[in-house]
Amino acid sequence: MSSNNLQAFSKIKNLFQRTQSSAANNNNNGDANNSLPSTSTNNSNNSYSNLSSSHAATTSNNTAGSSSSSLSSSQGTLLSNSNPNLLANTSIKPPLEIEHEFFSTLEEHQDTMEFYKKAEKKLLDLKKSSKKMIEKEHDIATLFNDFAPKFKKNKEMSETLRKFGGNLKSTSTLLSQAMMKLDEFKDKTLEMRDEGKTISKFRSKYDSARSDYESFKLETPRVNPDKDGFTNKPNEHGEYDPQYIERTKKVEEDFKLIAKNLNNAYSDYHNELDFQLLKRDTEYFSDLKSFIYAYYCYFSTGMALFQQLDNVVKKAEEAQMQEGHLSKSNGVRNIAVIPKHIFPHITADRNTVFGAPLEQVMIQDYDSGILRLPPSIKQLFDLIRAFGLDQEGVFRVNSDEQYMKKLIIDIEMGKEIQYVNKSYFVPSIAGVLKLFVRELQEPLMTFDAFQEIILNPDMQTLPSESSVKEGQVSKLKEFINTKVPIHYQVVLYELCKLLNEVAQHEDKNKMHANNLSLIFSMNLFRPRLENAVQLAQNVKHMSYVTCLLIENFDTLFEASLKTVCDTQNEDPYEQIRKSIAEQREEILDEPESNPNTARSIEIKIVNFEQEKKEEDSEESDSDDESDIESSEDVDTNSSISSPMLTFSDLPTLNSSEIIQPKRHLDRNVKYDHKHVTSNHNVSLILAPSKDQSKDQTKLPTFSPRIVKIRARNNLENTDSMPTEIVEISEPFSSNVTPTIISDPQVMRAMAPPRRFMKRVEKKNSKPVLTNGETLNQ
Amino acid sequence: LILGDTVSGKTSLLIALMGGVISDSYVTPLLDPFDSVVNNFTLRGMGEGNGLPKENLHVKYIDTRGSVDYDPIRYLIYPETNLFVICCSLANDEPLKSVITRWLPVIKDKYKMIPFASFLVVGTKSETTSIPKGSFITSANSMFKNVPGYAGAVEVSAMDQTGIKELQQKIIVVGAENLRKKNKDSEGCCTIQ
Numbered sequence: 027m028s029s030n031n032l033q034a035f036s037k038i039k040n041l042f043q044r045t046q047s048s049a050a051n052n053n054n055n056g057d058a059n060n061s062l063p064s065t066s067t068n069n070s071n072n073s074y075s076n077l078s079s080s081h082a083a084t085t086s087n088n089t090a091g092s093s094s095s096s097l098s099s100s101q102g103t104l105l106s107n108s109n110p111n112l113l114a115n116t117s118i119k120p121p122l123e124i125e126h127e128f129f130s131t132l133e134e135h136q137d138t139m140e141f142y143k144k145a146e147k148k149l150l151d152l153k154k155s156s157k158k159m160i161e162k163e164h165d166i167a168t169l170f171n172d173f174a175p176k177f178k179k180n181k182e183m184s185e186t187l188r189k190f191g192g193n194l195k196s197t198s199t200l201l202s203q204a205m206m207k208l209d210e211f212k213d214k215t216l217e218m219r220d221e222g223k224t225i226s227k228f229r230s231k232y233d234s235a236r237s238d239y240e241s242f243k244l245e246t247p248r249v250n251p252d253k254d255g256f257t258n259k260p261n262e263h264g265e266y267d268p269q270y271i272e273r274t275k276k277v278e279e280d281f282k283l284i285a286k287n288l289n290n291a292y293s294d295y296h297n298e299l300d301f302q303l304l305k306r307d308t309e310y311f312s313d314l315k316s317f318i319y320a321y322y323c324y325f326s327t328g329m330a331l332f333q334q335l336d337n338v339v340k341k342a343e344e345a346q347m348q349e350g351h352l353s354k355s356n357g358v359r360n361i362a363v364i365p366k367h368i369f370p371h372i373t374a375d376r377n378t379v380f381g382a383p384l385e386q387v388m389i390q391d392y393d394s395g396i397l398r399l400p401p402s403i404k405q406l407f408d409l410i411r412a413f414g415l416d417q418e419g420v421f422r423v424n425s426d427e428q429y430m431k432k433l434i435i436d437i438e439m440g441k442e443i444q445y446v447n448k449s450y451f452v453p454s455i456a457g458v459l460k461l462f463v464r465e466l467q468e469p470l471m472t473f474d475a476f477q478e479i480i481l482n483p484d485m486q487t488l489p490s491e492s493s494v495k496e497g498q499v500s501k502l503k504e505f506i507n508t509k510v511p512i513h514y515q516v517v518l519y520e521l522c523k524l525l526n527e528v529a530q531h532e533d534k535n536k537m538h539a540n541n542l543s544l545i546f547s548m549n550l551f552r553p554r555l556e557n558a559v560q561l562a563q564n565v566k567h568m569s570y571v572t573c574l575l576i577e578n579f580d581t582l583f584e585a586s587l588k589t590v591c592d593t594q595n596e597d598p599y600e601q602i603r604k605s606i607a608e609q610r611e612e613i614l615d616e617p618e619s620n621p622n623t624a625r626s627i628e629i630k631i632v633n634f635e636q637e638k639k640e641e642d643s644e645e646s647d648s649d650d651e652s653d654i655e656s657s658e659d660v661d662t663n664s665s666i667s668s669p670m671l672t673f674s675d676l677p678t679l680n681s682s683e684i685i686q687p688k689r690h691l692d693r694n695v696k697y698d699h700k701h702v703t704s705n706h707n708v709s710l711i712l713a714p715s716k717d718q719s720k721d722q723t724k725l726p727t728f729s730p731r732i733v734k735i736r737a738r739n740n741l742e743n744t745d746s747m748p749t750e751i752v753e754i755s756e757p758f759s760s761n762v763t764p765t766i767i768s769d770p771q772v773m774r775a776m777a778p779p780r781r782f783m784k785r786v787e788k789k790n791s792k793p794v795l796t797n798g799e800t801l802n803q
Numbered sequence: 804l805i806l807g808d809t810v811s812g813k814t815s816l817l818i819a820l821m822g823g824v825i826s827d828s829y830v831t832p833l834l835d836p837f838d839s840v841v842n843n844f845t846l847r848g849m850g851e852g853n854g855l856p857k858e859n860l861h862v863k864y865i866d867t868r869g870s871v872d873y874d875p876i877r878y879l880i881y882p883e884t885n886l887f888v889i890c891c892s893l894a895n896d897e898p899l900k901s902v903i904t905r906w907l908p909v910i911k912d913k914y915k916m917i918p919f920a921s922f923l924v925v926g927t928k929s930e931t932t933s934i935p936k937g938s939f940i941t942s943a944n945s946m947f948k949n950v951p952g953y954a955g956a957v958e959v960s961a962m963d964q965t966g967i968k969e970l971q972q973k974i975i976v977v978g979a980e981n982l983r984k985k986n987k988d989s990e991g992c993c994t995i996q
Contacts, residue, residue, distance in 0.1 A: 427904060427905075
């Protein structure tokens with residue numbers, strides 16, 4: 027645009043010069059003098075004015091591009107505004123021969139001028155708006171200054187709100203992941219269906235072989251004596267015609283061949299069938315598992331978030347209500363206020379455990395905000411604790427590479443490692459653990475540690491006095507508590523704890539702290555720029571510092587971190603995983619029994635309204651316990667009109683309740699079952715049948731619901747960490763509805779969630795808790 | 804340079820090579836930080852009859868740590884090496900497995916860079932194994948026949964000193980040869996690493 031304008035200007039300039047010269051000759055430039063004083067005297071001035079106008083145009087061009095400098099733009103626009111006025115108002119009469127050309131260029135120029143006008147307007151608008159913005163900012167600044175003390179009060183709330191916002195993002199990613207998982211699952215099923223068609227291929231092969239065989243069987247008297255010119259009857263000496271013998275032999279051979287083919291086809295068919303069945307069972311279920319896990323993660327995190335928000339809001343309200351009073355302290359939760367740089371992920375498939383940033387590997391508990399190792403890594407620690415402490419040369423002996431690869435894949439898949447009674451098991455586990463530590467993107471002691479600790483002359487001197495050593499330890503402690511991020515601290519703590527335990531079994535495993543430190547020093551410290559020479563030079567110092575770490579791990583970490591790490595060993599999702607895994611095993615274990623019918627004994631889908639009626643009718647007949655149960659159900663039904671979905675208390679569920687309610691049923695009492703489905707509400711009803719339940723009223727264990735309650739109470743009592751199960755006073759209505767899966771297998775696998783729903787509903791009714799407590803006592 | 808998996812008896816072998824006697828099989832090897840066992844010692848008269856000068860032989864052994872964690876450091880000393888001594892414990896079920904999977908690729912890669920280095924395969928702890936004598940050597944010979952730089956295999960027991968002398972001879976001969984190839988006007992003082 028600007029180049030066009032420039033061209034237009036130069037054209038006009040040329041024309042002007044020509045016209046001016048001609049006008050000067052004809053003494054016809056009076057009008058021009060009025061508007062352009064500079065052109066009044068002589069031609070040289072004319073050219074100057076043209077130059078200035080062109081200059082103005084260029085400046086305007088520039089200012090149109092750069093909207094920031096408003097002063098120059100206004101100048102430019104003023105100048106550019108003067109130009110069209112000049113050209114439009116002056117009745118310049120160009121010479122006839124260039125008249126047409128002149129006017130066309132003039133029009134062109136006017137167009138561009140309009141553009142400039144528009145641009146200028148826009149600029150002015152922008153200026154105005156920016157002024158407004160600045161005013162607003164000022165307002166906000168003043169407001170902020172006024173409210174700064176108030177904000178400080180609500181700092182916690184604002185932080186949690188920020189956290190909530192951040193977490194919401196992660197939940198959305200979780201949802202997308204879950205959806206992806208679903209898609210993958212669908213694809214997988216399709217694929218498997220396609221692959222299943224190979225069975226039919228083999229089947230057809232087998233069929234054709236069979237038909238061949240049978241047709242051959244039918245056609246066996248192919249030896250036609252009359253046609254072929256020999257008889258099939260023995261002659262008078264009892265001898266057969268040699269031709270006939272030959273033929274029969276041939277036929278026999280053919281027959282054998284075909285029979286063989288048939289056998290082969292049959293075995294192929296069966297092999298393929300078995301293979302496909304196995305594949306289906308394994309792949310299908312693993313996929314299903316991951317999908318469900320993803321979905322569950324999404325729901326649980328979302329619910330936890332909402333609850334957190336609810337809590338925050340409630341607290342804020344309370345604080346407003348009773349100002350001046352001390353707000354309730356969060357207790358251990360305060361540790362849970364995690365630094366900003368941590369962005370927690372609970373990912374359903376952890377494809378990158380090894381070589382991933384630790385922020386991604388660690389699990390953060392949304393309720394308490396506590397960081398913990400993922401179960402896949404945690405189990406390594408446990409396995410070494412269980413089997414490796416007395417093993418000679420733990421962490422030192424070379425591991426079996428192939429087995430290690432298998433282990434790595436297993437861990438990436440999130441599988442549980444089974445103990446193998448082989449010589450290479452413990453070394454491999456230790457090797458995998460070392461690998462995990464080594465492959466972290468940043469070493470556990472962070473890159474800065476190499477510069478600040480290892481290359482520090484204070485740390486390099488081997489201590490002769492205990493005071494020197496203490497100073498080194500305190501320095502190390504300071505570094506760990508200030509420079510090392512919290513999630514690194516957690517892993518470091520776990521590792522040092524384990525190593526210390528190993529070192530304490532020195533007499534058996536011959537690995538004292540010195541030895542261990544030699545091995546782990548290379549993994550814990552690494553300079554930012556890999557420099558092997560530097561590494562080699564500092565091996566001694568590194569191992570010395572690592573030795574300090576292992577020996578003094580007790581004093582190096584903060585007490586709060588220690589308590590958190592020591593108490594929070596249980597994985598809240600472990601039970602869910604277990605339940606899914608065990609369910610799968612159950613299904614695999616009993617292929618002969620129809621699982622559909624077996625399941626339908628336990629899982630009832632009951633419409634609330636119908637259930638209510640039925641329960642009412644039952645109430646009169648059933649004994650005390652069932653009475654309580656049914657009344658509870660009635661309570662919940664009456665209080666809650668809409669179906670509610672909360673997974674909030676999932677982690678505290680006892681796994682045995684989820685997995686094997688059947689055993690409870692079988693062992694103790696027979697149950698009546700109702701199977702009612704509805705579109706809106708899903709529920710689970712387990713009502714003891716009338717005759718048997720009366721006999722066993724004194725056994726509290728046989729009612730799964732009470733066992734559940736007991737389990738939860740136990741959990742609440744024993745768990746020193748306040749995971750703080752939040753009681754929701756109002757029903758939480760969410761727009762999220764579970765996807766309805768029509769596949770019976772999926773339904774089977776989805777059974778636990780359904781139970782959870784029911785549990786939540788029961789939880790809301792307070793009598794359950796009291797009953798559970800009384801029974802517990 | 805002595806390579807080998809952990810607990811394959813590298814340090815024991817070294818001590819035996821230096822003339823020490825190993826009393827317990829699992830006391831010393833744990834304490835072998837890298838570079839700690841660099842040995843300079845003089846052998847007198849070992850070169851006789853091998854076409855080597857009868858002057859003092861100066862052999863430098865470098866022990867390494869077999870652990871995977873020390874991989875980045877171990878590469879540092881490869882360029883100076885004249886002879887790799889790869890140890891593998893005969894007490895294992897498949898002694899040559901780790902040689903093939905782990906150490907040989909390194910040697911092969913490095914062999915391009917160090918053209919005058921060769922490697923010896925040493926089966927240690929021969930007193931513990933149930934394999935008949937010599938089978939290890941034959942299997943190694945058949946396996947590494949076509950690998951460039953293969954200098955031979957020796958079966959050794961650091962405990963009862965069997966095969967140590969043989970190994971020493973071989974190390975000196977091969978190392979001196981490599982050195983002569985590398986540096987044609989060597990002055991009788993061979994450094995075998």
